[in-house]
Amino acid sequence: MSSPTLTDKVSKFIRHDILTGQLRPGQKLVVAELKDKYNVGASPIREALVQLSWSKYVKLEPQKGSWVASVCQDELKDLFDSLRVVSSVLLQKAIESGDEHWELDVLTSFHKLSRLDNPKTDEDWSEWEERHLQFHKSLLEGANSKTMMSFFNDLINQIKRYRYFAITRMNENEELYNLEQHEKLMKAALAKDTKAAAEVLETHLTRSLTVIKKSIDAA
Incomplete structure (x- = not known):
């Protein structure tokens, strides 16, 4: 061994x-x-x-x-369908029960994300992906649901492979880099506006899915 x-x-x-x-x-x-x-x-x-x-x-x-592991549209769709369900529930719970510590974590993770403006190199994109993931984790961890967060982390780990697939194969990756969208999500969550936050999250996931699907089609 x-x-x-x-x-x-x-x-x-x-x-x-x-x-x-x-x-x-x-x-x-x-x-x-x-x-x-x-x-x-x-x-x-x-x-x-x-x-x-x-x-x-x-x-x-x-x-x-x-x-x-191969990449395919059916698996990608299934992963995002699952992510939509669990992340929307976690987001609602986080907004309802998130405390000052949660708010500070969300603000801090967004600030770190915003510091990496317009990633271009492979190293920048790798760091962006890590900060992007941490932002979403900070946002949803306020729900205090270990079981659902475990499921979320498993989904994100699998989707990460697809996101990198898109990043390493597309000439234009700006749709995977959208700081304004993340800022809207942060502000809606901290304002306890569940409806607005859910709408921004849905838009974010839909756009990400569309970009990755295009990269698979072009491969």
Whole structure:
């Protein structure tokens, strides 16, 4: 059994290369090739691939091998349909029960997001995605619902692969970068305007879905 720390590191390397497109959707993952690529033994490679299959970044087939998970419109739609449901419920609950600590977290996460203006490089986009995710988490964590937040995090983790797919393949990514939309969402939530916040969130999710769908069609 290899070191869990080494396995985790290898898992992060492979996940990064999947997100950035160095390992493409549907690509066969050959252990011997990955050993050379990451300069580690076969055992941590195999264990990392199992870990990544749990988060659906990798598809495993016994006796056949491993592949980078493919992207498809049906899965994308299902993920966003699910995200709409859980995030809308969490948003409503957060607005109803969010306290001053929640308000401060939302303000802080939006401020950090706004500091990264107009991302252009791969590094900028990676940082934008992390700050974007933290903004949404801060907004919804006020709901104090561990079960639904766990479901939300699982969905976001899978959608992240699709967002990166769009970012790394499209010439124009401005629709995935929309600070004004996030500011409207923040202001509506802090103003306890549930209806307005829900409408902004729906618009945001719909636009994101449309951009990613186009990237899949163009691939």
